[in-house]
Amino acid sequence: MYAQMVQSTGTLKTREEMDERERAFQDRIDAGEKIEPQDWMPEGYRKTLVRQIGQHAHSEIVGQLPEGNWITRAPTLERKAILLAKVQDEAGHGLYLYCAAETLGVSRDEMTEKLHDGEMKYSSIFNYPTLTWADIGAVGWLVDGAAIMNQVALQRTSYGPYSRAMVRICKEESFHQRQGYSIMMKMAAGTPEQKRMAQDALDRLWYPSLMMFGPSDAESVHSAQSMAWKIKVSTNDELRQKFVDQTVPQAEYLGLTIPDDKLAWNEEKGGYNFSEPDWQEFHDVLAGNGPCNADRMAARRTAWEDGAWYRDGLVAHANKRAAQRMAAE
């Protein structure tokens, strides 16, 4: 998802192996209580959350880049204003999440530096380019759609600040998916060439969207402990299935074809059969070899370095004003 392959620290312990504090902690989680920043928590819980929330936050921030690419080229002033509002929301979502991570004792700058060093990751999806305006539609429809699928579940996550950030984000996010679908409707009902662009966007972004949920749970070594701690509340496969089931009728309405020959309704499971994405590609993209990894990181580093004089300038101004106030008193 926005947090993929988050390494969970701590092997899953049986009740007998837990010490008294760990047992009491697990009991609170099992009872559905939220864990708050000042509460005692196992070190592994804290570390896993920092990784997951941090990766989620970085994804919101890096996710501004593929969409920001089209702000100056949006086809109408209204579409431009909408896209600008959406990209601004992504910045806000990143900030809510950084704040949630900071309650776990990690600083904002530390997380930013770890992203720039490549030590922390962001979602694989943002390493794909947005080549045409139809891609902006497909990103809103598919990428935000997949993100919502995950984030709605995460509202029930056990860590209070993370859960509250998710509630807020979910409230704002459905506008993102709708504006994307609205672009797709316009394109799909437009000229034959516009419809081809819409189909092309779906062809290129379908499998990367499925990858957002992460590899199959059978191969995910990190899931068990995160599920027990309710850091993760649904499995990757459950969410991916839900996403496909929700999206297929939406594609049909648009008159577009999902690029999967094996796609078929399975009456027995009450969901669609579908092809898995190319997991080798997923691992390559995560390892830094996607089409846009280098560009994305370069843009983030440049923004951080070019903004240093501004951050420092405001601190100098604040210090000067504080000193003047002291002198006046």
Add this chain to the structure above:
Amino acid sequence: MSSEWPLWEVFIRGQHGLNHRHVGSLHAPDAEMAIKNARDVYTRRNEGVSIWVVPSNQITASVPSEKGPMFEPSKSKIYRHPTFYDIPDEVGHM
């Protein structure tokens, strides 16, 4: 090496007549910028009519491990609630 902007807690009054409510936190170099950033981060959809910002390090919180002694004493005092008292129906609304 730049120094990180301090952290502020943000409280927003959603509508006239309601209390300010804690909505989250943010970084800003000073109070004035904290208010401006809070406007952009927490009221993009008309969520507020007033904002307070407080430096996070100025907040003193109760200690979670003392939750018991701190809050339990009020649990046993059920006579503080109106429902503790039976008033006959004939008396009417009270």
